[in-house]
Amino acid sequence: MKKPDISLWWITIAVIVLIVIPVVTKSPILRESVFLILLYMTLALSLNIILGYTGYVSFGHIVYYGIGGYVTFSLIYFYGINLIVAMIIGGLFAAAIAYSLGQAILKLRGAYFAIATIGVNEAVKALVNNLDAIGGAEGLYFNIKVYNAYGGAENAIWLSYYLMSALIIITLIVNWYIKKSKFGLGLMAIREDEDAAIILGVDTRKYKSLAYMLSALFPGIAGGIFFFKNGNIEPENAFHLVKSIEMIFMVMLGGFGTVTGPVLGALVYERIRGLLLINPLFKNLHIAISGVVLLLIVLFMPSGIIGYVREKIAKIRRYIE
Amino acid sequence: MILKVENVTKRFGGLVALNKVSFTLEKGEILGIIGPNGAGKTTLFNVICGVYSPEEGRIIFSDVDITGLPPFKITRLGIARTHQVVKPLNDLTVKENVMVGACFGKSYMGLEDAEKIAEGVLDTVGLKERSELLAGKLNVPEKKRLELARALASQPTLLLLDEVLAGLNPLEVSKMLEVIRKIRDNGVTIMMIEHLMHAIMNVSDRIIVLDYGAKIAEGKPEEVANNPKVIEAYLGDPDLALKLLKKEG
Numbered sequence: 001m002k003k004p005d006i007s008l009w010w011i012t013i014a015v016i017v018l019i020v021i022p023v024v025t026k027s028p029i030l031r032e033s034v035f036l037i038l039l040y041m042t043l044a045l046s047l048n049i050i051l052g053y054t055g056y057v058s059f060g061h062i063v064y065y066g067i068g069g070y071v072t073f074s075l076i077y078f079y080g081i082n083l084i085v086a087m088i089i090g091g092l093f094a095a096a097i098a099y100s101l102g103q104a105i106l107k108l109r110g111a112y113f114a115i116a117t118i119g120v121n122e123a124v125k126a127l128v129n130n131l132d133a134i135g136g137a138e139g140l141y142f143n144i145k146v147y148n149a150y151g152g153a154e155n156a157i158w159l160s161y162y163l164m165s166a167l168i169i170i171t172l173i174v175n176w177y178i179k180k181s182k183f184g185l186g187l188m189a190i191r192e193d194e195d196a197a198i199i200l201g202v203d204t205r206k207y208k209s210l211a212y213m214l215s216a217l218f219p220g221i222a223g224g225i226f227f228f229k230n231g232n233i234e235p236e237n238a239f240h241l242v243k244s245i246e247m248i249f250m251v252m253l254g255g256f257g258t259v260t261g262p263v264l265g266a267l268v269y270e271r272i273r274g275l276l277l278i279n280p281l282f283k284n285l286h287i288a289i290s291g292v293v294l295l296l297i298v299l300f301m302p303s304g305i306i307g308y309v310r311e312k313i314a315k316i317r318r319y320i321e
Numbered sequence: 322m323i324l325k326v327e328n329v330t331k332r333f334g335g336l337v338a339l340n341k342v343s344f345t346l347e348k349g350e351i352l353g354i355i356g357p358n359g360a361g362k363t364t365l366f367n368v369i370c371g372v373y374s375p376e377e378g379r380i381i382f383s384d385v386d387i388t389g390l391p392p393f394k395i396t397r398l399g400i401a402r403t404h405q406v407v408k409p410l411n412d413l414t415v416k417e418n419v420m421v422g423a424c425f426g427k428s429y430m431g432l433e434d435a436e437k438i439a440e441g442v443l444d445t446v447g448l449k450e451r452s453e454l455l456a457g458k459l460n461v462p463e464k465k466r467l468e469l470a471r472a473l474a475s476q477p478t479l480l481l482l483d484e485v486l487a488g489l490n491p492l493e494v495s496k497m498l499e500v501i502r503k504i505r506d507n508g509v510t511i512m513m514i515e516h517l518m519h520a521i522m523n524v525s526d527r528i529i530v531l532d533y534g535a536k537i538a539e540g541k542p543e544e545v546a547n548n549p550k551v552i553e554a555y556l557g558d559p560d561l562a563l564k565l566l567k568k569e570g
Contacts, residue, residue, distance in 0.1 A: 002432070182424050182432050189421045192410035199370060199404075201396035201425030201475060257412075 002180045007321040019165045042222045044250040044262035045171045049215040052256035055191030059114040060121030064094040066238030068220025069227040087224030094220025095213045102212040125239035139234025160229035255304030259321040329378035338364040340534040351511045353525030360531040362514045371395040399427040401477035403468035405484045411457030419474045426475020446470045482513040
């Protein structure tokens with residue numbers, strides 16, 4: 001296994017610094033915005049595994065966030081299972097679903113795969129809408145007493161914050177190791193030319209399934225943490241297709257197939273969104289503006305910010321992955 | 322005997338692309354495959370590599386029946402190929418392209434060993450200076466050499482070359498032939514499809530001629546070149562063709 005080098009260290013430290021700021025200042029407002037940024041970073045980095053490295057545009061990727069959220073929430077709601085155990089089960093469940101669905105939809109390529117993933121998201125949403133056992137369309141709400149097991153609501157929120165912090169660091173390190181490993185090389189071969197990859201000896205089916213599974217695991221856990229903290233889960237929030245598009249946007253903005261790109265993309269996107277949302281003129285237009293920006297990126301900077309920088313400045317490539 | 326193809330038939334709908342083709346290949350041989358366009362040469366390669374599985378017949382490679390195995394398993398048993406239409410992994414560097422071949426080929430090695438192998442192979446095919454460039458930036462002759470390098474890096478015992486000489490100028494052709502001979506001298510058995518007659522006649526130990534999916538001739542280059550059936554397949558009129566061939570010398 002390759003030893004971590006500077007290209008992993010600095011970005012990890014940068015993220016840790018971001019995590020520490022609200023802890024030091026004890027500011028709930030800062031904590032809330034950093035929590036969202038960390039969530040977005042986790043989602044973007046997860047999507048990067050299947051979109052960036054493997055080249056499969058998973059358009060409905062938010063489905064795994066929703067599945068993980070629902071599993072975690074239900075385990076706590078119905079059985080009082082501890083959050084950490086529940087969220088891991090939620091993540092593994094999402095990954096298992098991704099693996100089995102992958103056996104069917106990963107045979108599709110290009111736009112057909114993208115459309116199939118949207119279909120999966122909508123189908124799961126419709127299913128949950130009609131599953132009265134887990135709240136149907138109205139969803140589930142925690143009783144405030146649920147948080148007593150974690151030392152009260154305030155502590156539970158901080159716990160969620162720390163868990164999300166741990167998750168983003170793990171996701172980041174996993175992303176880096178994938179990129180630097182034989183597994184990653186195989187994925188990138190699939191991205192560039194799947195027919196060539198299989199002739200070169202890459203077990204494309206196995207690799208794609210593994211990549212898809214991994215890219216569902218972290219959003220599943222993230223969904224668990226988010227909806228625990230939220231205290232409520234409903235199909236419209238959990239399987240919100242716009243969030244899927246936002247994930248793609250963050251990966252493309254930062255630079256797909258890079259490690260730093262999705263992190264930066266998530267940060268920039270959350271800031272832009274925040275600024276637009278508090279501006280009375282733009283608050284209903286932020287998705288439209290994001291759409292225009294995405295179009296411009298695809299047209300003029302298809303490799304994203306980090307990809308662009310790496311292309312232009314060869315010397316920097318060793319330091320930025 | 323390294324490869325045995327037995328009565329292989331491959332159909333696409335009503336079209337018989339390969340019709341009961343049989344032949345064997347000895348270790349260390351260079352076998353040339355020729356035939357007019359659409360004769361089934363590339364289909365033959367695709368069937369051997371596992372891209373298509375044949376409707377009838379068997380393919381035995383080093384005493385293993387590989388009929389119908391998926392391509393990646395066949396590659397790991399030791400068959401590598403190049404493509405007629407090059408398939409570079411554009412956004413990876415030249416070296417990374419070759420490393421893919423080394424990593425997932427017969428030796429199935431780790432990244433560090435693969436990097437060493439890649440450097441050696443790139444030196445052999447003369448792409449060493451290009452190794453850090455993105456593969457998409459290479460010109461066509463260089464991409465052809467990259468195809469070859471990638472296939473070699475997997476350390477195959479049987480190498481299938483699909484028109485590696487097409488589009489090269491005479492100097493590049495003779496260089497490539499040198500490389501091919503060197504590969505054979507290292508103990509790799511080679512099957513090659515080629516349209517450049519003088520080149521393939523020159524380098525092959527034996528030649529098989531396909532026409533409309535069937536094997537119409539087999540033998541030493543000079544025997545095949547003078548076989549009226551072969552000449553007819555290529556040019557229609559055997560007498561005229563013979564004259565032309567003699568003129569070319």
